Amino acid sequence: MATLTLDIVSPERLLFSDAVEMAEIPAAEGDMGVLPGHAPMIVTLRGGVIRVHRGGSVTHRLFVAGGFAEVTPERCTVLADDATPVADLSIEDAKARLAKAEAAYAKAAKGADEAGRELAMARLLAARAELAAASAPSP
Known part of the structure; x- marks a missing residue:
């Protein structure tokens, strides 16, 4: 299956960087699925959970308090105000x-x-x- 690179960065550190099948991000306008080949855009994020999909299931869940995401056909870069793995x-x-x-x-x-x-x-x-x-x- 095709993949895109997902990078999740907070002011303190790089939290996630890997190839994924899909990323669900909490855009200000509503939850948004990002797949390989997605139209380029920059969106504002609201507080919510990013869900990382690989192998047909959710493999990682990270809470973000807000921020921005830049989406290209090959990559999704999340610049989070604050980000924490949901398990933490x-x-x-x-x-x-x-x-x-x-x-x-x-x-x-x-x-x-x-x-x-x-x-x-x-x-x-x-x-x-x-x-x-x-x-x-x-x-």
Whole structure:
């Protein structure tokens, strides 16, 4: 089967780099499947899980808090704000981040400008996605 190269990079390190059959990424507009030969594009990512497909099944799951992805016919490069293998997520840590994000959003909703509210909402949604990923049963 045809493959494409998937690179997932966070500010701290390269988390994944290998040939894959498909990558599912959490684009801002909705989940997006990237296959070999995909049309070139750059997309914004929302908080969610990247699923790596090889051999007809999901082999890796990584949570990203946001970022960007550049897609070409041969490659998908994810530049993540923060990325963690789903197996390494902690429900307790995710709950704490969610509580902090909810408080920040409540504060921003009262006085911040529109850009501040949007940023607080994006962080809140990413925290909710992280908790969902941490709570989900392993495949």
